[in-house]
Amino acid sequence: MNIKFRLTVMSFLQFFVWGAWLITVANYWFGTKQWSGAEFGAIFSTLGISSIIMPAITGIVADKWVNAEKLYGVLHILGGLALLYIPQVDNPTTFYWVIFAAMMCYMPTISLSNSVAYNILKENKFDVVKVFPPIRVWGTIGFIVAMWITNLTGNKASYNMFYLSAFAAFALGIYSFTLPKCPPQKLISEDASFGEKFGLSAFKLFGTYKMALFFIFSMFLGGALQLTNMYGDVYLSEFANVPEYADSFVVKYSTIIMSISQISETLFILAIPFFLRKFGIKQVMLISMLAWVLRFGLFSFGNPVDGLWMIILSCVVYGMAFDFFNISGSLFVETTTSPKIRSSAQGLFMMMSNGFGAFFGGLISGVVIDTFFTNNGVRDWHGIWLAFAGYALVIAIAFAVLFKHKHDPKDVESVSH
Template sequence: MNVKFRLTVMSFMQFFVWGAWLITIANYWFNTNGWDGTQFGAIFATMGFASLFMPTLMGIVADKWINAERLYGILHLCYAAVLFYIPQISTPHGFFWIMFLAMCFYMPTISLSNSISYNSLKSRLLDVVKDFPPIRVWGTIGFIAAMWITNLTGSKAGANQFYIAGIAAAALGIYSFTLPKCPPANLSAEKSTLVQKLGLESFRLFANYKMALFFIFSMFLGGALQLTNMYGDVFLDAFKDFPRYADSFVVKYSTIIMSISQISETLFILAIPFFLKRFGIKNVMLIAMFAWVLRFGLFAYGNPGNGLWMIVLSCIVYGMAFDFFNISGSLFVETSTAPKIRSSAQGLFMMMTNGFGAVFGSLLSGWMIDRFFTKSFGSLQSIATFVGSEPSNNHLQSFIKQQGVTIANNGFFSQPILMKDWRDIWLTFTIYALIVAVLFMVFFKHKHTEEREKAIEAVLS
């Protein structure tokens, strides 16, 4: 069978098993279990915690002891087993540890899938630069397909999302053992220290002011990267509590609406060479940061009615916000570091965004939403005003009953009803992204010279 086709199947499944639950887990968390936002922030941070050490650790294992494709298969089978067990968990504490275990198995497979693809293409004398991108784009398509299946099967707020991902992960785990063999590279003739083996020598880059500044801003922007993955779908789904939007297309197919973000991602990636050549790395990173401002700001004022265009435009802007920073940032590292530490420097960039940044963004946003943006309503009139309906509205009355609340003759509830103020949440995220963008523009000095342009072209060609 054609190796490129086999790697394409792997790439599709690699992100399918993630997309089946990543965007919709918030619905499961808040709507099914009713657990709080601070706890959910900790749950989402498990991806960051796992990213701090597992990719490096499994990379060492694959380099020294086990074929990469076999290790990849074992990790996916373990990931599948944990996914099947997740719906059995009934406490936030237990959910945290089981999700952390799932992420310890899954996160290393992203880099392993790249290694398997590179190794398989190179061993057959194929052009990695030319042949890998068309393979990788099927990963995004797999992510989108999983989101659609989760939504269309009515699984976005239930346990089935984990079963869908688990079945696919088990299939991928088995399929992995049929992939081209990628044996361990073993030790090179040149001796290396433990620090070099672990890729820690790149931390010396923090001694360089510009590189240190870049990595710090990467961490702060990495915090923003998680916010719409965490809250985007549950935000759209929350419009079901507003009578005038309860039966809208956005509420019924919120995950499909969110998938526009991933579709946009596949399109904007094609525009990156043009933008880099015309504007330079710093300006492309700035464009990405201000795109995050738009992403959050449009969500703040969007709604399923006359504000639907804002929601759709926000999803389109996501492709620019996500791709432009990740790829231009990666190119900045590639063209600004010595060849002998480039790989470890790229690892440090990913650690700052997907590791420390993800943990920072997940934990802080969860706490802030609980502390400042979860409103308590004690009367029928107050909640009717918030959702913009008459107190006698049938949908509102049904919603109140679903909360297990009774209404006294004076209109007060037997216990408060908690609802999130999504407009203020997104406005806060908007201000955060704007501050990061302005500070980056002022303090990060990087000129787009002809020499740097040639270096970028060399990487992209």
């Protein structure tokens, strides 16, 4: 079978597993289970903890002892077992630990799927830079398809979303064992220091003012990354509590509306080379932060009828907000760090944004919403999104003032090749 097609299937299922429940879990938590908001924030912090702990460990295991495709398969099967158990859980504490176990298995598979794809493409003499992006786009499509299935089958507040995710995880786990072998590279020497083995050398970058500032802003912005994943769908669904909006398209098909964000993501990826060449890395990162202000602000003032355009525009803006920072930030690391620690530095960037940022963002947002914006179980979504918009605006202003980086067109040449 065609190698590119087989990797496309892998990419599709990789994010289908996540899309089946990530956007809709809030409806299950608040609607079906009637649990509290502060505890829900902790659920999303598991993504951050898992992103901090697991990728380095699984990377070393794949580099030294176990074929990457087999480790990838085992992790998906174990994660699928955890997801399969979730419908049996009847209290938030147990739910936290089960989803934590699922995320400890799932989060490292994101980077492992890239490693497996790169390895197989190189072994088959493909141009990775040219061939991989179209394969990766199918991951986003898988995420969107899972969201649509969850919504259209009437399961956006049902435990069936976890069964759907578990089934996909099992299918992908078994499928990965049929992929071409990706044996350990054993590039890490036996006498390497603990720091070298775990990529800790990159932490020396905190000794440089500009890099330290970049990583700190990555963490603060990372706190915003998961907020609409956490609360977007339940925000749209709770318009059902307002009689004039109860039967609206937005309420019935909230997950499909939210999927516009992911569709937008695929389109804005194509625009990044132009923006980078025209404005430079710092300006593109700043545009991303201002896009987050718009993302939250439009949600704050939107509604399912005369304010529907705001909700849709917010979803469109998400693609710019998400892609522009992640990709321009990755390019900044690529062009300003030594080749010896570049991979570790990229890992550190992901750790600060998707790890510590997501962890603190999940915990703190849950407490803030529960304490200041919830009255007798009713959430003030206008105030919630306005507070998030204010948070993003403060970050954008501070970044514009404090972060100094001169635009060099040579930095972005690699994006267009």
